[in-house]
Amino acid sequence: MRKITRDEILNIYEYEKIRPQKVQEVIQLKKNRRVFIEPWVHLVFENRETVWFQIQEMIRAERMVKEEEIQQEIDVYNDLIPDKNELSVTMFIEIPEASERKRLLPQLVGIHDHLYFHIGNKHTIRAVADERSREDYEYGKAAVVHFLKVKFTEDQVEDFKREPVRVEVNHPNYRAITLIPEEVKQELIKDLISD
Known part of the structure; x- marks a missing residue:
C-alpha cells in the first residue's frame, strides 16, 4: 500500500474546512475495520485512509505548522500503513x-x-508488535495502545480469502478468541492484496 506523501497533507486551515465530512467518512470506514476481543481488547485495522486521518488530526491537535514537525508525523504514521x-x-x-x-x-x-x-x-500467525510495546516490560504495566503487523505468505492470503479467520489473545491473564466478521474480512482482503 502506498505511503502518505507531504503533498497529500492539508494545512490546518484547509483541513478544518473538510474535517466534519472526513470525521464521518472515517467513522463509517472503521465500522468494518474493527474487531472486539471481549471484554477489553479492541483491534482497529489501519490503511491509507485511517493513517491520513490520524496524521491530519495530530497536526490539528498539536497546531503544527513547521515543515519538519509535519514530516516527522508523516514518517511516524507511515509505519502503520x-x-x-x-x-x-x-x-x-x-x-x-x-x-x-x-x-x-x-x-x-x-x-x-x-x-x-x-x-x-490451516495456519496460525502471530502478530508482531513494534518496538514501543517493549516499554511494557520496563514499566511493569501494559500500555493501552499497541501497534502490530501481521505478515502472511501468498498461500496464507489465498486461504484467508476462503477460510474463516479467528483472532485470539492467548495471554496468561487474558484468553479470548473471536471470529472476524465477514464484512471486516472483506476489508482486510483489500489490504492484503493492495500494492
Whole structure:
C-alpha cells in the first residue's frame, strides 16, 4: 500500500474546512475495520485512509505548522500503513474504570506478544508488535495502545480469502478468541492484496 506523501497533507486551515465530512467518512470506514476481543481488547485495522486521518488530526491537535514537525508525523504514521500480504493492527486495551485499569494493566504486561490469527484449521500467525510495546516490560504495566503487523505468505492470503479467520489473545491473564466478521474480512482482503 502506498505511503502518505507531504503533498497529500492539508494545512490546518484547509483541513478544518473538510474535517466534519472526513470525521464521518472515517467513522463509517472503521465500522468494518474493527474487531472486539471481549471484554477489553479492541483491534482497529489501519490503511491509507485511517493513517491520513490520524496524521491530519495530530497536526490539528498539536497546531503544527513547521515543515519538519509535519514530516516527522508523516514518517511516524507511515509505519502503520501495511505492505502487500500484511495487516496493520492498532490494539487498544479499554478498561473503562480507572481503579480497575490501574489494577489490571500490570497483569497484562506483554499482551502484545500474544495476538494470533487462525486461518481455518490451516495456519496460525502471530502478530508482531513494534518496538514501543517493549516499554511494557520496563514499566511493569501494559500500555493501552499497541501497534502490530501481521505478515502472511501468498498461500496464507489465498486461504484467508476462503477460510474463516479467528483472532485470539492467548495471554496468561487474558484468553479470548473471536471470529472476524465477514464484512471486516472483506476489508482486510483489500489490504492484503493492495500494492
